[in-house]
Amino acid sequence: MTVVHDNLEKTEAKMSAKGVSVFYGDKKAIDDVSIDIPTEYVTAFIGPSGCGKSTFLRTLNRMNDTIPTARVEGEIDLDGQDIYRSGMDVVQLRARVGMVFQKPNPFPKSIYDNIAYGPKIHGLAEGKDELDAIVEKSLKRAGLWEEVKDRLQDSGTALSGGQQQRLCIARAIAVDPEVILMDEPCSALDPIATAKIEELIAELSGRFAIVIVTHSMQQAARVSQRTAFFHLGKMVEYGRTSDIFTNPHEQRTQDYITGRYG
Amino acid sequence: MSPAILLFLALGLGLAGWLAARARAWTFRRDSANGRIASLPNYHAWYVALWIILPVLAFVALWSVIAPGLVGQSVLASPAAADLPDFGFQRQTILNEARAVATGAAPAVFNPQAAALVEPYREALSHYNLIGIAVTALIAFLGGTYAFLRLKPDFAARTKVERIVMAILLAASLVAILTTIGILASLVFETARFFGMVSPIDFLFGTHWGPDPMANPDNPDPTRYGAVPLFWGTLFIGAIIAMIVAIPLGLMSAIYLTQYANPTLRKWIKPTLEILAGVPTVVYGYFAALTIAPAIRDIALSLGASNPSTESALAAGLVMGVMIIPFVSSMADDSITAVPQAMRDGSLAMGATTSETIRRVLVPAALPGIVAGIMLAISRAIGETMIVVMAASTAANLSANPLDRMTTVTVQIVKMLTGEGSFDHPATLSAFALGFVLFMVTLGLNFIALSVVKRYREAYE
Numbered sequence A: 001m002t003v004v005h006d007n008l009e010k011t012e013a014k015m016s017a018k019g020v021s022v023f024y025g026d027k028k029a030i031d032d033v034s035i036d037i038p039t040e041y042v043t044a045f046i047g048p049s050g051c052g053k054s055t056f057l058r059t060l061n062r063m064n065d066t067i068p069t070a071r072v073e074g075e076i077d078l079d080g081q082d083i084y085r086s087g088m089d090v091v092q093l094r095a096r097v098g099m100v101f102q103k104p105n106p107f108p109k110s111i112y113d114n115i116a117y118g119p120k121i122h123g124l125a126e127g128k129d130e131l132d133a134i135v136e137k138s139l140k141r142a143g144l145w146e147e148v149k150d151r152l153q154d155s156g157t158a159l160s161g162g163q164q165q166r167l168c169i170a171r172a173i174a175v176d177p178e179v180i181l182m183d184e185p186c187s188a189l190d191p192i193a194t195a196k197i198e199e200l201i202a203e204l205s206g207r208f209a210i211v212i213v214t215h216s217m218q219q220a221a222r223v224s225q226r227t228a229f230f231h232l233g234k235m236v237e238y239g240r241t242s243d244i245f246t247n248p249h250e251q252r253t254q255d256y257i258t259g260r261y262g
Numbered sequence B: 001m002s003p004a005i006l007l008f009l010a011l012g013l014g015l016a017g018w019l020a021a022r023a024r025a026w027t028f029r030r031d032s033a034n035g036r037i038a039s040l041p042n043y044h045a046w047y048v049a050l051w052i053i054l055p056v057l058a059f060v061a062l063w064s065v066i067a068p069g070l071v072g073q074s075v076l077a078s079p080a081a082a083d084l085p086d087f088g089f090q091r092q093t094i095l096n097e098a099r100a101v102a103t104g105a106a107p108a109v110f111n112p113q114a115a116a117l118v119e120p121y122r123e124a125l126s127h128y129n130l131i132g133i134a135v136t137a138l139i140a141f142l143g144g145t146y147a148f149l150r151l152k153p154d155f156a157a158r159t160k161v162e163r164i165v166m167a168i169l170l171a172a173s174l175v176a177i178l179t180t181i182g183i184l185a186s187l188v189f190e191t192a193r194f195f196g197m198v199s200p201i202d203f204l205f206g207t208h209w210g211p212d213p214m215a216n217p218d219n220p221d222p223t224r225y226g227a228v229p230l231f232w233g234t235l236f237i238g239a240i241i242a243m244i245v246a247i248p249l250g251l252m253s254a255i256y257l258t259q260y261a262n263p264t265l266r267k268w269i270k271p272t273l274e275i276l277a278g279v280p281t282v283v284y285g286y287f288a289a290l291t292i293a294p295a296i297r298d299i300a301l302s303l304g305a306s307n308p309s310t311e312s313a314l315a316a317g318l319v320m321g322v323m324i325i326p327f328v329s330s331m332a333d334d335s336i337t338a339v340p341q342a343m344r345d346g347s348l349a350m351g352a353t354t355s356e357t358i359r360r361v362l363v364p365a366a367l368p369g370i371v372a373g374i375m376l377a378i379s380r381a382i383g384e385t386m387i388v389v390m391a392a393s394t395a396a397n398l399s400a401n402p403l404d405r406m407t408t409v410t411v412q413i414v415k416m417l418t419g420e421g422s423f424d425h426p427a428t429l430s431a432f433a434l435g436f437v438l439f440m441v442t443l444g445l446n447f448i449a450l451s452v453v454k455r456y457r458e459a460y461e
């Protein structure tokens, strides 16, 4: 089963998965995963392609609901309350647990409207001034303000890939979530844009609970303090990032991080 | 008959060239050091074949135009032609008869004078047939040899063939464009004749329509040629009433089908909807005239309208609206489906509900396709004739009351062209002017649709 390192500081879990399994039809994609996600640290999910990282990430804000064949078993708590309980408001959940996708997916709207989208939907702003303030604050936090402040009415899709991804992050933080899920947010970006996003993650960490899926060990080592290694739908090992990389307890983890496969 | 022979000849020679070139290219390949040549043998083969077939086709096209003239001339030069009546109709009949017998299209001559010409005709025909075949063979040989001699191991046959194919494709697309220009030219010509008799001002701004095909054609009454009631009827029935029905229903069904319906339901509803587009408009016409129009009259009666007619713009417009639902819905469906899943996910992940996602992200992103579908539906509706004839009458009426009888441009085109007037009577010619206006309007609609699509596409990509 999952090897959890025993030298971890005691933290309060923002989100907590308990015995979660996910099926696509009859196929089991995630098998009995339990993990706590703290606000204090950035958590990285690593593992070979197809091992279920994205699948598990998407259960955390119930994005798997959009896939008709997907079925989730087990319990996932947000602040101690099961997000899969009946009567759970998915709209509220997703406002609290935001998501950034692998490929930047800005809406075909202006930069301003991209950021204003969430606040408008959730009624976070009273009047134009407040909305303007939210847009400015979010863009500043995402480190995009200086680049776009003179062209907020331009289409968000006209930005470069890295700018688009920061726009998507800004869009996600505009609704003031408590958790941000990022699924390989830098896989479509060049090293400079990647560095900007990593900087941004460091900036945001501590304020939001952040989970990042990545294929790059270096990135996991740079941005995260906790790492979970997934393999064939199971969570194999969980611990401090530095320990996972220098002193893994499991052979499969060792093989993966030394590049034996994946 | 003779062009067909030439074509077969060309194809045969082309095939021969194809085979020869391919064999040659294979030898290059065998002889080359690494078993590679610049282009595959098939490209060499096609290069030679096209160089044979295309010039021959050009020659055959030309020849089939000029050969009959050449034959005719040589027949006229023969001694037997000296006895022909000097001019005109009779002379032509005799010549035609002789030719028919000579080519085997008719069994025997009827006119004795023609009998003498059969033999010269036959001779001339076979003479020019021979020339045609010889020239064809010569052209094929020259083209084929030229192409064949250019074959080399490093010859870029692929690029050349692709360039030729591109030219053929270009020619194919020119056919459609030239046809459009031809249609427009003939319309413009007849329209100009009409406007020579009735001033465009009277036609475009007059409010009374009632051309009299029996009136004196030289002095038409311009006050009877005001087409405004027709334009209004077309707009009111096709672009207003029908769209009020078709746009909401079409859009809503597309949204339901793409976003809410489960796959099995979608599999049933979508084709069923599309069947609507295949129902002949006459059948819709029955439905409008026999079911909807009387029902509307009864309702109007019960609501206290005095003396409503059995034919009404409303009946035609409603049924027309139903008819074009599939145009709107299937275009909208396609363009909503084409919006990337990532957009949808992005919106849902922000905590938007399905309906917010549809309203704020999917429909705006799919707007170009939706607008294009609506424009298509409008052009289809304003070009529709049958339903209007059957349900809204042929009486021109300038009125904003949907219960009134009305008529449209297309209906009047049919009425004027099939009326009693002679062909160059202004009443008949007015059909062309109406057609011209309709053509311009449809063109304008398509133009708007395209530019809308383009603008949004620029903004969204």
Ligand SMILES: Nc1ncnc2c1ncn2[C@@H]1O[C@H](COP(=O)(O)OP(=O)(O)OP(=O)(O)O)[C@@H](O)[C@H]1O
Residues within 6 Å of the ligand: A024, A029, A047, A048, A049, A050, A051, A052, A053, A054, A055, A056, A067, A069
């Ligand atoms: N919509 C789906 N329907 C059916 N099976 C799916 C679906 N999405 C993913 N799977 C399967 O679930 C398993 C885990 O997929 P997932 O996308 O979570 O992997 P991943 O770890 O994110 O891989 P990668 O690193 O390549 O993104 C895979 O075997 C995949 O084939």
Ligand SMILES: [Mg+2]
Residues within 6 Å of the ligand: A053, A054, A055, A183
């Ligand atoms: Mg993935």
